[in-house]
Amino acid sequence: MKFFIDTANLNQIKEAASLGVLDGVTTNPSLMAKEGIKGKDNILKHYVDICNLVDGDVSAEVLATGFSEIIQEGEMLASLHENIVVKVPMINNGLKALRYFSEKGIRTNCTLVFSPGQALLAAKAGANYVSPFIGRIDDISSDGLQLIADIRLIYDNYGFETEILAASIRHAMHIIECARLGADVATCPLQPILDLLQHPLTDKGLEKFLADSKKFI
Numbered sequence: 001m002k003f004f005i006d007t008a009n010l011n012q013i014k015e016a017a018s019l020g021v022l023d024g025v026t027t028n029p030s031l032m033a034k035e036g037i038k039g040k041d042n043i044l045k046h047y048v049d050i051c052n053l054v055d056g057d058v059s060a061e062v063l064a065t066g067f068s069e070i071i072q073e074g075e076m077l078a079s080l081h082e083n084i085v086v087k088v089p090m091i092n093n094g095l096k097a098l099r100y101f102s103e104k105g106i107r108t109n110c111t112l113v114f115s116p117g118q119a120l121l122a123a124k125a126g127a128n129y130v131s132p133f134i135g136r137i138d139d140i141s142s143d144g145l146q147l148i149a150d151i152r153l154i155y156d157n158y159g160f161e162t163e164i165l166a167a168s169i170r171h172a173m174h175i176i177e178c179a180r181l182g183a184d185v186a187t188c189p190l191q192p193i194l195d196l197l198q199h200p201l202t203d204k205g206l207e208k209f210l211a212d213s214k215k216f217i
C-alpha cells in the first residue's frame with residue numbers, strides 16, 4: 001500500500017518524507033488556502049516546491065469547471081513537474097477531461113468520489129487514481145469503508161488499472177481497514193501515519209529492555 005500525505009504544508013511533507021515511508025502528496029484548494037498562498041505564480045511555485053521534496057506523485061487540483069478550461073489548466077499544471085498528477089472533480093466536464101488527459105498521456109486523479117458508480121465512470125474514462133472520500137461519507141452516517149470494498153470488487157471484476165486512493169482518512173484505523181480492503185493508496189494528514197507507530201506494549205517492552213540493559217552495561 002502506498003502512503004500519500006494530504007497536505008500542502010512543506011514542513012509536514014518534509015517530516016513525513018523523513019520517515020522513509022512516503023510515496024506521494026495530495027493537495028486540494030482547501031489545503032492550499034490553509035497555507036495562505038496567494039496569487040497564481042506563488043501557487044504554481046508551491047506545487048514545484050512540493051514536487052522537489054518528494055520522490056513520488058503530487059496531485060494538483062484544477063479550479064476550472066468548464067471542459068476547455070479544465071484542459072488548459074490541467075495541461076499547465078502537468079507541465080510544471082513530471083511528478084504532477086492533475087486532480088479533476090467528478091463532474092460531467094471532469095469526466096470528459098479525464099478521457100482527454102488519458103489520451104494525451106497526462107496522469108489524473110479523479111476527486112470528490114462518493115459512490116461506486118462515480119468510481120466506475122472514472123476508471124472507464126482512464127483516470128490513474130480515483131479518490132473516494134471515506135471520512136466525509138462517515139460524517140453523514142454512511143459507510144465510507146463499504147465504498148472502498150465496492151470499488152475494489154468492481155475494479156477487480158473488470159481488471160481496471162485505476163488505483164484506489166482512499167482519501168478523507170481521519171485516523172489510523174481507517175488506514176488499516178483500507179489496507180485490509182485492498183486500497184492501493186491511503187492519503188491522510190501526518191498524524192494518522194504517526195499513530196500507526198504507537199503501541200503501549202512497544203513502550204513497555206522498550207522500557208524493560210533499557211532497564212535490564214543497565215544490569216550488564
Ligand code: G3P
Binds near residue numbers: 006133135169187
Ligand atoms: O484528499 C481529500 C481530503 O483532503 C479530504 O479530506 O478531511 O477534508 O474530508 P477531509
